[in-house]
Amino acid sequence: MTALTDRAGAPAGELVDRLRAHARDYHSEHPFHLRMNAGTLTPDQIRSWVANRFAYQEAIPLKDAAILSNCPEVEVRRRWIRRITDHDGTPEDGEHSGGIEAWLRLGEACGLTRAEILDHRHLQPGVRFAVDAYVTFARTKPWVEAVASSLTELFAPGLMAERLAAFEKYYTWIEPGGLQYFRNRLFQAPRDSEHALEVVVEHCRTDREQDAAVAALSFKCDVLWAIMDGIDHAHT
Numbered sequence: 001m002t003a004l005t006d007r008a009g010a011p012a013g014e015l016v017d018r019l020r021a022h023a024r025d026y027h028s029e030h031p032f033h034l035r036m037n038a039g040t041l042t043p044d045q046i047r048s049w050v051a052n053r054f055a056y057q058e059a060i061p062l063k064d065a066a067i068l069s070n071c072p073e074v075e076v077r078r079r080w081i082r083r084i085t086d087h088d089g090t091p092e093d094g095e096h097s098g099g100i101e102a103w104l105r106l107g108e109a110c111g112l113t114r115a116e117i118l119d120h121r122h123l124q125p126g127v128r129f130a131v132d133a134y135v136t137f138a139r140t141k142p143w144v145e146a147v148a149s150s151l152t153e154l155f156a157p158g159l160m161a162e163r164l165a166a167f168e169k170y171y172t173w174i175e176p177g178g179l180q181y182f183r184n185r186l187f188q189a190p191r192d193s194e195h196a197l198e199v200v201v202e203h204c205r206t207d208r209e210q211d212a213a214v215a216a217l218s219f220k221c222d223v224l225w226a227i228m229d230g231i232d233h234a235h236t
């Protein structure tokens with residue numbers, strides 16, 4: 001029997017501190033990313049990472065559409081919907097607009113064909129199931145918990161900057177234009193995580209709500225870690 005009224009949760013600052021503490025579980029610390037940023041990956045390992053991460057990239061609009069479909073608040077939807085066009089592009093911006101197209105250009109810059117990225121022939125089982133788990137989480141959990149799971153992006157800007165520097169220094173065989181996706185994330189990720197944090201702080205007032213938001217971010221850290229495990233496993 002749950003309490004009829006939840007106890008008031010911790011002040012917003014403590015909730016933010018609990019969320020930000022998950023930086024230690026972020027996939028920037030995964031051995032594959034550490035090797036990537038140290039410049040020791042082979043071209044085949046880079047291509048495998050790009051092909052597998054595409055499954056995550058093409059799932060993001062489905063995940064965000066799931067959140068939109070569950071969210072009753074117009075003000076939140078007005079800002080959240082931008083995430084979909086960031087990835088899908090728009091008819092006005094043309095058929096090659098959006099992050100999914102930019103990721104395909106990254107793949108071509110690494111020597112992959114669009115066809116072999118799009119048909120998932122390189123997709124590892126562990127990557128597939130981690131991505132599917134993230135979309136299912138967004139479809140089935142309360143929408144604020146799904147918003148909280150996106151807060152791994154609080155930790156993304158540092159990784160994007162480190163990754164761009166590593167690619168420009170060590171992986172010069174990749175045509176530089178292919179890196180535009182990561183340059184775009186340098187401003188999109190902070191903008192998106194700022195909104196997501198506002199939503200979570202505003203809507204998670206009780207202990208139970210705050211604990212659920214922290215658990216959602218912990219789950220997403222595991223999703224990203226499992227994706228990297230799946231990619232790393234293909235090379236050991």
Ligand code: AHQ
Pocket residue numbers: 060149150151152153154155156159185
């Ligand atoms: O390219 C990434 C992206 O578009 C998103 C959306 C966001 C979400 O809603 O979960 N998370 C995310 C991430 C992207 N790139 C990852 C990377 O390492 O390149 C980082 C990842 C994230 O931090 O969740």
